Amino acid sequence: MISSTTCINSFRLARHYATSTAVKYTAFGTPNQVLKVVQENVNDNVNGDEVLVDMLHAPINPVDFNLAQGTYAFQPQLPAIAGSEGVGKVVKVGSNVTGLKPNDFVIPVISSKVAGTWRTKAVFSEKQLFKAPADIPAEALATVSINPTTAYRLLNDFEKLKAGDVIIQNAANSMVGVSVIQIAKARGIKTINVVRNTGDIDDVVDHLKKLGGDIVVTEDYVRTQAFQRLVADLPRPKLALNAVGGSSATELARNVADNGTLVTYGGMSREPVTIPTSHLIFRNVNVRGFWLNNWFETHSAAERQAMFDDIFDLIRNKHLKVWVEKHKFSEFSSAFARSQESGKFRKVVLDLQL
Known part of the structure; x- marks a missing residue:
């Protein structure tokens, strides 16, 4: 007879983890004091509606500082990972996921419930992700959702x-x-x-x-x-x-x-x-x-899809240009400092895989 302890240990051995670099805060305060670059484990054995994503790019927005300060309309549950928007590529999907597959580009849908985007890997639920087209540069996709x-x-x-x-x-x-x-x-x-x-x-x-x-x-x-x-x-x-x-x-x-x-x-x-x-x-x-x-949380997936489709068409037709300057995630401190400078015409975007 197999003991319950043996079953638990076997389950633990079956779990697989990948290392993710992330920017996390454990208390609210001045952003350059509370935001810390950390290493953490991400379970890559996704189940149900879970989706494992390699995050590719994420911008630094003013709202990210408000969230870290605890002064935004809602306060994330601590500890929290920073970053309010971005784009990633699907690595694995759970058995109940129907609308996404590996290598799809995805954008986390803005919400008080969505985990942060300043990380190299993340697990989201399928409903937290919006499928993005592959014919638009990833750094532009990273900046469209706000x-x-x-x-x-x-x-x-x-x-x-x-x-x-x-x-x-x-x-x-x-x-x-x-x-x-x-x-x-x-x-x-x-x-x-x-x-x-x-x-x-x-x-x-x-x-x-x-x-x-x-x-x-x-x-x-x-x-x-x-x-x-x-x-x-x-x-x-x-x-x-x-x-x-x-x-x-x-x-x-x-x-x-x-x-x-x-x-x-x-x-x-x-x-x-x-x-x-x-x-x-x-x-x-x-x-x-x-x-x-509030708009995202009170409108349907079809309404969100129609809006994003229009925006993607504007980008494709060169009616909407997004100016970005990319910074390596490994050089987060300098990217953070640059985002605080005035007189920029470009959005500071983190290249999360560098």
């Missing part, structure tokens, strides 16, 4: 925009902002783009205009009569996109059309959104909010 998707939803979900319509946005040189410019341009929608007046403002203006931005101005300039003369020949914007808050959001509200919509999706200034009462009562400006996590 910024371009946010831009896509902002342009689709709040106003019925058509060619010739106008929108206005602040933080226009952010990764969401440049995606908004390009997607709007592909649809014939004109953009008024507001940016901070920094030391490299001429380079910023030139970059955004080359992407298709129709008007690019500073936050100070928006408050002037000269700006009003500049936009006098354009229809008033139907949609205003706010990622800053404070006085910048107030200026967007003043410039959006009567019955138009102001959508807040970020708060870079950490100041409240203040809307003059007259704009709400006499002009009927609609004030809305948007959080991508």
Whole structure:
């Protein structure tokens, strides 16, 4: 007769582990203090709906710092692996997996329940992964699930925009902002783009205009009569996109059309959104909010598929370009430092297999 101890030991011997390098934090705090590169074991004997993935690329996003600080809308269960988006390749699938097979490219679907992406290997459930096409560069696939998707939803979900319509946005040189410019341009929608007046403002203006931005101005300039003369020949914007808050959001509200919509999706200034009462009562400006996590968790796989398919087509047709600079995962500290520098036009992306 085989004892239960023998069965347990046999089960343990049957398990196989692979070593994964990961960036993990065990407490919330200042990111460069709490984020640590560690080695850990990943069970590569997947079962059921589990999928073993070799992670290929993952960007460094501002939300990753908020999560490590414990200041985001949700707090990951500690210890947690950092990284909010990325792309990988399927290595093995469990017996119940039907939609994925080895060598498929996959993107983890953004969610408060998805484990981090800054690691070389990971086990996900099939429902946490979205199958990605093989004809788009992996470093571009790694960056599509937060910024371009946010831009896509902002342009689709709040106003019925058509060619010739106008929108206005602040933080226009952010990764969401440049995606908004390009997607709007592909649809014939004109953009008024507001940016901070920094030391490299001429380079910023030139970059955004080359992407298709129709008007690019500073936050100070928006408050002037000269700006009003500049936009006098354009229809008033139907949609205003706010990622800053404070006085910048107030200026967007003043410039959006009567019955138009102001959508807040970020708060870079950490100041409240203040809307003059007259704009709400006499002009009927609609004030809305948007959080991508909520959209993913409240919409079906088919709706997510349709959105990603549109974004992939925009990339294929060169209507949406993603600028990245790759850094070796083995040089994480320097990549992390680079991601903190201002004046970048490229997203810092970790090459997780180097």
